[in-house]
Amino acid sequence: MRRVRTTHLVLALRGLGRRRVRDAALSVLAPVVACCAALAGLTAWAGAGRAGSPTRVRVTEGRVLLPSVGVPETAAFFRIANEGGSADTLVRITARDVPGDVTLSQHRMERGDMAYRSEIDSVSVAAGERLAMSPVGVDLTVPVPSKAWRSGDLVPFTLEFRRSGPVRVLAVVVRPGTVSPQ
Structure with a gap:
């Protein structure tokens, strides 16, 4: 047992x-x-x-809307292409010929076809992607200088990206209605 x-x-x-x-x-x-x-x-x-491939940001087709008389702000638009292998983020915009801060804005739609603009801190551009700023999407809000702009004037901007650093570019002043919504 x-x-x-x-x-x-x-x-x-x-x-x-x-x-x-x-x-x-x-x-x-x-x-x-x-x-x-x-x-x-x-x-x-x-x-x-x-x-390990770096970001390669290219900024083209800068446009600033000719401001209306008595309006303190106007809008600017650029096309941004990230041709690199890593995402990058637009974090700051400056323009030496304007009296205040240039801000990044996003247009949003509300019920009843109402639109409003809200300030945003940054906008990302994924690797291999493009961002086309437009009146119905992301754009820049630019204070109007005391010296009047004319159609065809060039306005220098510096767009600062988190990874790529500053990109200096010129934007041409154009009449409203010449920038297509996208």
Whole structure:
């Protein structure tokens, strides 16, 4: 009888050992699979030439709306292309020929076809993407200088990006209605 109990005890311990090994193997399997998947993704990203590639921001087609008489602000628009492999964010805009701060704005629609402008702190441009500023989307609110602008005048701006740094660009003064909504 004593021998039977010992045999059961040995079998029970063997079963417990196998169960522990199996449980341990299963608990290790999930992180190993996750690491392999992450490594495969990083390998594909690096193989595509995206790993570590810097942002390459290009700013073109600057336009400033000719201000109406007596109106203290006008709008400016640019096309921004991020041709690099990393996202970048427009965080600050300056213009030395204007009397105050240039602000980044977003136009939003309300019920009943009402639109309003809200100031935003920044706007992101994903890698390989473009941003076309427009009267119905993102634009710049620019204080009007005391010296009147004329159609065709050039206004210097500096657009500062979080990763790319400052980009200096000229915007031409145009009559309202010549900037297409997009």
